[in-house]
Amino acid sequence: MVTVRATRGEDGCWRKVESIGYEKGKELVKKLTDASILTIPGILKYSVEINGDIPCMGTRTIILRKYEMVNGKRFEKMELGDYAWSTYNDVYRDVLLVSQGVTSLGLKAKDKIAVFAETRADWYTLCVGCLSASLTVVTLYTNLHDDGVIHGIRETEVDTIVTSHDLLPRTLKMLPKCEKVRNVVVFGDQLNGIGDVQSAPESVKVLSYGELKKLGESQDTKDIKSPEPDDVAIIMYTSGSTGTPKGVQLTHRNIFCAICSYVSQAHIAPGDCYLAYLPLAHVMELGTETALLAMGISIAYSSPHTLTNHSPKIMKGTLGDAQVARPTILSAVPLILDRIIKGVTTNVERQGKLKAKLFSESLRYKQGVNGNGGIIARMLDAVIFNKVKDELGGRLRMMVVGGAPLSMRTHNMIRAMFGCSLQTGYGLTETSACATSMDVEDCRPEHVGAPNPGSVIKLESWEEGGYRVTDEPHPRGEIIVGGDCVALGYYKLPEENALAFFEKDGMRWFRTGDIGEFDEYGCLHIIDRKKDLIKLQHGEYVSLGHVESTLKTHALVDNLCVFADSSENNTVAVCVPSGLYIKKILLTIPNAESLSYEDGCAHPDVVKAVLKELQVHGRKQKLNRTEIPAALFLSSKAWTPDNGLVTAALKIRRKQLALEYANEIAQMYAPDSSDTK
Structure with a gap:
């Protein structure tokens, strides 16, 4: 049973309940603080x-x-x-x-x-x-x-x-x-x-x-x-x-x-x-x-290039770092976890339809209410999931995830596959990456926990986006972080500092630009980002980041960026698809099985099939009609920090992508265009 993790004070700020936390850790903090x-x-x-x-x-x-x-x-x-x-x-x-x-x-x-x-x-x-x-x-x-x-x-x-x-x-x-x-x-x-x-x-x-x-x-x-x-x-x-x-x-x-x-x-x-x-x-x-x-x-x-037996720099016959080190603790970002899931599922699919079906049903069971305990779950571990756990050394018991929102699907699948606790957190570089974090005992997905010790969170209404601290049943608004975690500021950027940082009541604060909501347990949910919110022609707001994170949970997507025009009634998307998925589709198209990945991405029937798959997936994930892309362009060009289309932390650079695919976006919105490009 989940208990209240944080409460809101009379000043409107949310703080962690003092009794919550790891006792040995709190003892260490006290020793360090007392000794300065x-x-x-x-x-x-x-x-x-x-x-x-x-x-x-x-x-x-x-x-x-x-x-x-x-x-x-x-x-x-x-x-x-x-x-x-x-x-x-x-x-x-x-x-x-x-x-x-x-x-x-x-x-x-x-x-x-x-x-x-x-x-x-x-x-x-x-x-x-x-x-x-x-x-x-x-x-x-x-x-x-x-x-x-x-x-x-x-x-x-x-x-x-x-x-x-x-x-x-x-x-x-x-x-x-x-x-x-x-x-x-x-x-x-x-x-x-x-x-x-x-x-x-x-x-x-x-x-x-x-x-x-x-x-x-x-x-x-x-x-x-x-x-x-x-x-x-x-x-x-x-x-x-x-x-x-x-x-x-x-x-x-x-x-x-x-x-x-x-x-x-x-x-x-x-x-x-x-x-x-x-x-x-x-x-x-x-x-x-x-x-x-x-x-x-x-x-x-270790390194992402040598982490597992299947990492790109591991020579055949050599074990990956995880199997040699056998870690008990691991940090990750959602992109890495999605790659692990894709790697596991792809490997299972190669073993035939029967094994793939057995794995899928076993995984579904373990993600259920009683899936992580009991005799059946232990049997499934022994027969199926211990082999998956061995990929990361077999001893993993705690994983901490940050850097980007973690989807419910990824959260549940990782916990079921590896049988470890999974704690998400929230915090930008400007807040020392430690504004909030999930407690070990709280297994609910799609939240980032309560404010950390020494961090204070308040929400500020954003009227333009329709988010208010008076919203029911839960207050919503822009996340403002205060406390010792807040950075001194940006180096040699006084104008940026004046917009993002401020001092109030003896505390330093940072405006994150993210939109959050506190639930009844005092845990924060990241629900939007101000820069990602676009109003369409008929007045509907679409959160581009939310649509992207939802569609990226489909195995066919290696990367994806959604675009919206305020003079239009729908979104469009550019997607870098999985090579294996493109190959599967080509096998279903007459005289297309020998096409390359690049030619496959340009094939109209492939584009239609991928778009349909994403639209079905979007509806299953509760996206509404205006959020689901009405047109799609498949890019065979990988998005890397070297070509400037993603950041060093592998987050998409929306402005650069809009410039890179300006012609394709214009064609998808052209009045005489078909549904797919």
Whole structure:
């Protein structure tokens, strides 16, 4: 039975019920707060003193790397060995060497250093080492477009960039546009070192991460200043869904708030292992890893390219990282979960109609009221779902999901397949990714939980969209987040700051632009976004984001963007369809079975079939007539951060997509057009 998780005070603000939360986590927060340990380096040092000889960070050994040519394209494959582990003492020793090393390069307190590298153990130790010397770390997604990376480097005027062997060639090409850069530190590859540096400008010094730590061995530590809680720890460049990436300034106190939220909500046990693969360039992952290290948990580092046995860089015969690390805790974003579901269901379908039917019915049963308990559910696990669980190591018991709304279908299917708890949360970079989170005991889908400890939520009526705090049975409105989680602001963007951030009653607040609704239990539901709401010709409002998230739950959709014109009465859509689904349709069309994916997407009968499937699916999911697309264009072009059609966090960039497909959208709305294009 669900109990009330948050209540609304006389000031109209929603706060978490104080008695709710994980007791051991709340005890840790009290200890850290009472001891004034509010910075990231301070938290790690605290944990090292308790957990010194416990395995802290693990990295897989690369045994062999080779390249395969498929359809003229070059693909990397790796044979990987076991995880090699460093203890908490080992990690802290590296942190101290980094803090001394960056000081020897001439960097001093309040200076900035940029990190442009994929998630790995060295990323974290370097970051904390820099923070220990009171530097500000500028984080840049590795899949940002070059223009976005250059913008972040130039705007923050850094003179030192940290990158990796894989990204060094790309970094060196950008240096001519980053005139102030004087040092490049490179995380080396296990087999190939840091790589070729011949193209580096003469004015730039290139050194390995090992050389940086070596410099620290002879550096005196007495002049290194420790950071204060209100110092800017991170300038985190957002992925830029609407334009140029913005640098969000996050203080140590902001990130401490995220850490407190995690440890208060997550039920951690001795021997737990976390598999890290999401970008450390985002505060969600940085806060999560720091929180877990505060609790003495082991972190095994991975990558989306090596996560499972079927990941693209895993050599045949090599186990994916999840099966080797056997994690108990995992973070994810909805897109990753949808890919896992598609991978599992596709694999089952390949085994024949009978097995596919058995799997489908078993999954439907486990998603029922009594599906996750009892003898029948345990039998289904033993016969069917334990094989699915093995894909992620077989020990997974807790999954935390953020980054985008999670559909009811995905929520229920993941819980049924893997038998783990699934906690969703809500929080933008500007609120340290920790505004709300779901409690473990609350299994209801399609909400993001109650406000976290230290976070306050209020709703503000948006009359134009028809959302009011006086709405019955539940109040609705724009979500405004307040508390220590709210960032200092955007870097060098005073006008943007004035619109989004404000101070009131001694508290800092952020206007999210998202529309929320509180239910009877004090849990928040994200129901709309101001920028996604379009009024059609006859006055009906359509939430483009809601339609997209609904239609994306169909297995045929790899990606999709819905468009609406206020002078029209319906929506239209551009969809990147699944290759396997297109192949299935082509088999049903005379003389079309040999067509390529590209030609299949352009075939009128294929477009009609996909549109019909999406329309049927939309009606089943309770979309109304005006929301369901009346016309469709199938794009064979993948949407990637490199071509600028999705952000580094893989969210669609609506403006860029509208420009990319302007002609196709116009044709779908043309008076003499047919229903499909």
